[in-house]
Amino acid sequence: MSLPEVYAQLFKYIDSHRDEYIEELREAVAVQSVSGSPERRKDTCRMVDWTAKKLQKAGCEVTIRDIGFEELPDGSELPLPPVIFATLGSDPKKSTICIYGHLDVQPASVEDGWESEPFSLTERDGKLYGRGATDDKGPVLCWIHAIEAYNAMGAEIPVNIKFILESMEESGCLGLEELLAAEKSSYLSDIDYVCVSDNYWVGTEVPNITYGLRGVCEYQIAVECAKQDLHSGLYGGAVHEALGDLVYLLNTLTDSEGNILIPNLLESVAPVTSEETDLYRSITFDLNEYRRTIGGNKLRHNEDKIQLLMHRWRYPSLSIHGIEGAYSGSGLKTVIPGKVIGKFSIRTVPNQQTNEVNEMVISYLEHKWKERGSPNNFKITVDPPGDWWTEDPFHPHYTAARRAAKHVYGVDADLTREGASIGVVSILKQILQKNIVLLPVGASDDGAHAQNEKINIRNYIEGTKLFSAYLYEVGQI
Numbered sequence: 121m122s123l124p125e126v127y128a129q130l131f132k133y134i135d136s137h138r139d140e141y142i143e144e145l146r147e148a149v150a151v152q153s154v155s156g157s158p159e160r161r162k163d164t165c166r167m168v169d170w171t172a173k174k175l176q177k178a179g180c181e182v183t184i185r186d187i188g189f190e191e192l193p194d195g196s197e198l199p200l201p202p203v204i205f206a207t208l209g210s211d212p213k214k215s216t217i218c219i220y221g222h223l224d225v226q227p228a229s230v231e232d233g234w235e236s237e238p239f240s241l242t243e244r245d246g247k248l249y250g251r252g253a254t255d256d257k258g259p260v261l262c263w264i265h266a267i268e269a270y271n272a273m274g275a276e277i278p279v280n281i282k283f284i285l286e287s288m289e290e291s292g293c294l295g296l297e298e299l300l301a302a303e304k305s306s307y308l309s310d311i312d313y314v315c316v317s318d319n320y321w322v323g324t325e326v327p328n329i330t331y332g333l334r335g336v337c338e339y340q341i342a343v344e345c346a347k348q349d350l351h352s353g354l355y356g357g358a359v360h361e362a363l364g365d366l367v368y369l370l371n372t373l374t375d376s377e378g379n380i381l382i383p384n385l386l387e388s389v390a391p392v393t394s395e396e397t398d399l400y401r402s403i404t405f406d407l408n409e410y411r412r413t414i415g416g417n418k419l420r421h422n423e424d425k426i427q428l429l430m431h432r433w434r435y436p437s438l439s440i441h442g443i444e445g446a447y448s449g450s451g452l453k454t455v456i457p458g459k460v461i462g463k464f465s466i467r468t469v470p471n472q473q474t475n476e477v478n479e480m481v482i483s484y485l486e487h488k489w490k491e492r493g494s495p496n497n498f499k500i501t502v503d504p505p506g507d508w509w510t511e512d513p514f515h516p517h518y519t520a521a522r523r524a525a526k527h528v529y530g531v532d533a534d535l536t537r538e539g540a541s542i543g544v545v546s547i548l549k550q551i552l553q554k555n556i557v558l559l560p561v562g563a564s565d566d567g568a569h570a571q572n573e574k575i576n577i578r579n580y581i582e583g584t585k586l587f588s589a590y591l592y593e594v595g596q597i
């Protein structure tokens with residue numbers, strides 16, 4: 121494949137600006153834009169301002185869109201971080217692509233087991249460690265740097281660009297759907313293609329392009345046995361313990377193999393077709409490397425690549441995330457928690473309907489609660505869901521993205537799905553009905569949401585090249 125002249129120049133420029141790109145990521149990571157923490161809301165808004173300035177400097181016309189308030193558990197209201205709309209170019213002869221990214225991050229602290237301060241970007245062995253490095257500040261910066269590279273070369277970007285950058289992605293995308301629905305006939309009216317970089321490679325060497333996501337339904341079960349915690353020596357034996365009830369309920373959700381026990385929940389899962397299975401065969405995926413990265417003893421579907429990938433991407437799964445109110449410090453504490461809240465989620469897939477899943481979950485838990493016969497207070501809360509999404513991976517937009525990947529990495533990108541959820545993707549699909557490509561830059565072992573999140577310098581720099589090449593290739597469709 122001959123390399124277009126523009127690539128040679130862009131790639132050389134990008135390589136020579138590596139150190140500046142790292143410094144910019146350092147600045148971005150230092151802003152503690154944790155959307156789930158009300159006390160970090162100012163920092164989250166600061167991240168919005170910081171990014172808006174970068175976009176303006178790159179030549180974009182930036183609009184900051186207010187999206188209202190979040191109601192906190194105590195009934196007070198907290199302003200949501202605004203959404204950035206940024207436009208570059210409005211040539212009617214060019215296609216217009218919509219690029220989505222998010223500026224908020226998951227919580228992180230050294231006490232969780234980080235080897236270095238999570239909000240201070242730290243380089244070790246060619247990797248940049250820091251919260252948000254790969255999810256999703258690194259990829260957002262890759263887009264901005266790709267545009268800056270075109271500008272510096274004096275090269276024309278062959279597409280118009282419209283950014284949507286939100287800062288509540290890690291907290292249910294609050295306020296975004298309403299904003300985007302209202303913009304269908306204005307800001308979003310001329311979008312031809314959508315590109316999102318908020319997921320990861322399936323491995324560490326071969327790039328992939330993603331055509332499907334699972335949805336997510338999140339639940340909280342609260343059980344209360346006392347108005348405060350109790351001394352287990354003084355009250356143990358006298359009370360019906362809330363944590364025992366909760367553990368019982370959580371244990372009824374799956375069997376020991378992880379199979380979901382909620383009746384009828386799997387009935388609406390679309391059958392896997394042979395064409396679909398064929399797409400999984402050629403995916404580069406090393407089961408043993410995946411297991412080693414996790415550090416576990418044995419995987420489910422251990423011997424079968426296709427089954428394992430399908431259970432990560434194509435079938436529902438149920439995960440228990442934690443128990444609020446239960447003692448979780450080191451050592452023992454002889455306490456009976458007065459109130460505990462169990463948190464779990466179900467990843468949903470085509471053709472499951474969120475409202476049906478919610479009804480099945482609630483009715484099953486209410487039935488199990490009755491069976492338990494506990495006198496304690498019990499309440500289930502359903503959190504805002506995200507829908508699943510699938511796309512046509514043989515659309516010319518995908519061909520353009522794969523051509524871009526081939527130019528950068530020299531190999532064919534795999535066509536894959538992902539098991540996580542990106543709320544905006546199904547929302548944009550519903551509103552725009554346009555082809556959406558997910559174009560990840562980070563590697564499978566980046567540790568998004570976990571301790572020691574990182575992006576490899578190679579992925580960060582090659583990701584910038586990938587986006588510059590993607591802009592070029594989409595301009596050729």
Ligand SMILES: NCC(=O)N[C@@H](Cc1c[nH]cn1)C(=O)O
Pocket residue numbers: 255289290291292318319336338506539540541542543568
């Ligand atoms: N990079 C996508 C991602 O991490 N999405 C989150 C979205 C979410 C759902 N509930 C809280 N965050 C995911 O867990 O899939």
Ligand SMILES: [Zn+2]
Pocket residue numbers: 222255256289318
């Ligand atoms: Zn993300």
Ligand SMILES: [Zn+2]
Pocket residue numbers: 226255290568569
């Ligand atoms: Zn995330």
